[in-house]
Amino acid sequence: MKKYFSLFYSILFFIPLSYTQSDFIEPDYIKTIIFKPTATNNYAPIIKLGEKLILSFDDLNADEHDYTYKIEHCTIDWKVSNISEFEFTQGYAEDRIRDYENSFNTLQPYTNYRLTIPNSTTKILISGNYILSVLNEDEEVVFKRRFVVYQPKVTVGVAVYKSREISTINTKQSVEFIINYPTYRINNPGKEIYPVVLQNNNWHTAITGLKPQFYRGSQLLYKYNKETSFWGGNEFLFFDSKVIRSSTLNIANVELGEDLYNTYLYTNEERAPLPYTLFPDVNGNFIIRTLNGSNSYTDADYSWxxxxxxxxxxxxxxxxxxxxxxxxxxxxxxxxLHYNTESGLYEATLLLKQGFYNYQYVTKNKNGEINYHEIDGSHYQTENDYTVLVYYKKFGSRYTQVIGVGFGNSEKINN
Structure with a gap:
């Protein structure tokens, strides 16, 4: 008969990691940065070692700049590690972006740049956290994106439950997971294993510092409730501008402005006091697409x-x-958003490429505290994606590996 051994002291022992928002401000002429696996319907830059990521972005200057990319290996808290590029790459960790093409038949001219990682000159050798930077001709960083490479040495089972806290039972979701390592040796799981839990692949709300509560043979059990709970939030708002000249669902009106089309969305209302309503979304992601051409990378136009x-x-x-x-x-x-005293509405105007977009309204107070549900509300029924990344740093090792990834969804939530 298998027995559970409670690590009662570990419940109180957390090592919080910092995933604060970056102060790096991207230039206005760089738009529509897409960084995701090549697999269909996969939006998070998390790949198994050997799989590929695609980077795409637009330069509205449309003058065919020479951009280079640079890959850096990072620690678990996204600081550049001290291992050399020869240890984590085969070939070059920095090289020129050679695949680019100018837009075709669009009111807004732009140059679209594309890059695939790994490629013929750059191959990733080890798992871990990485930062991809894009630099201009003056070797100045234009923008950065994170990505994670893992090797499936352990398996992760993920389940989503309603919160057990009476005060949040209708507004929060709790993530429980089990790490299985039947053929992989881990000497001290309590000190060498570092799970990270993500909701909808948003690193700004990541939960870290969790220790296993129980051992069961070659399994680590994380049966937390409060420590692994997320606000359920609400289904994301959305609009689809694939037909740039016409109004569609959630688009009230389209007008041709001085240079570009103006896309006016229906006014959104505060949803926090309202009951939950189900409608499908892509959990905060976006998909570039157009019916005005065959190649969305270069044929999709921009509108305000x-x-x-x-x-x-x-x-x-x-x-x-x-x-x-x-x-x-x-x-x-x-x-x-800025408050318009004449209309009595909070308003904002964004320059966006044609496509299907998910979005939400977020508040931030003077202390920098961010609230994702103050306007849109929070419900335990909301469908969310959850990802558990398993980081492993063996005693004496010079870097942290990622040895497993588990996925869960709250569509079938447990009571």
Whole structure:
């Protein structure tokens, strides 16, 4: 009969890691940064060693700049590690981006750049956290993106439950998971294994510092409730501008402006007081597509998208932002809403490429505290993706490996 051995002391022993928002501000002329696996319907830059990622971005200057990419291996908290590039790459860790093409038949001219990692000159050799930087001719960083490479040495089972806390039973979701390592030797799991739990692949809400609560043979059990709970949030708002000249679902009106089309969305209302309503989304992601051409990379046009929010709540002392994977979940002046005294609405205008977009409204107070559900509400029924990354740093090792990934979804939530 198998027995559970409780590590009662480990429940109180957490090692929090910092995943704060980057202060790096991307230039206005760089738009539509896509960084994801080549697999269909996969949006998170998390790949198994040997698989491929694709990077795509647009330069609105449309003058065919020479851009280079640079790959850096990182620690678990995303600081550049001290191992040399020869240890984590075969070939070059820095090289020129050679695949680019100018837009065709668009009102907004741009040059689209594409890169696949690994490629003929760059091959990743080890698992871990990585940062991909794109640099201009002056070797200045234009933008950065994170990605994770793993080797499946362990398996991870993930389940999503309703919160057991009475106060949050209808608003939060709790993630439980089991790490299985029947053929892999881990000497001290309590000190060598570092799981990271993500909701919808948003690193700004990552949960870290978890220790196994129980051992069961070659299994590590993480049966937390409060420590691994996320606000369920609400289904993401969305619009689809694949037909740039016509209004579609959630697009009220389209007009041709001085240079580009103006896309006016229907005014959104505060959803926090409302009951949960099911409608499908892609969990904060976006898909570039157009019916005006055959190649979305170069044939999709840009338009000014007008967002508006009606709210009876007083947000004095707080800023409101439009957030999603389309802007890397960043909160800055570009996607900040401003109150219009004439219309009585919070408004913002973003320059976006044609496609299907998910977005949400986020508040931030003067202390920098971010609230993802103050406007849109939070429900335990909300469908969310959860990812558990298993980091492993063997005693005496010079770097942290990623030895397994588990996926879960709250569509079939457990009570």
């Amino acid at each position: 998208v007008f967002f508006s929010l009606k709210s009876s709540k007083n947000f004095e002392g707080k800023d409101i932002y439009i957030s999603g994977n389309f802007n890397n979940w960043q909160l800055n002046n570009t996607n900040k």
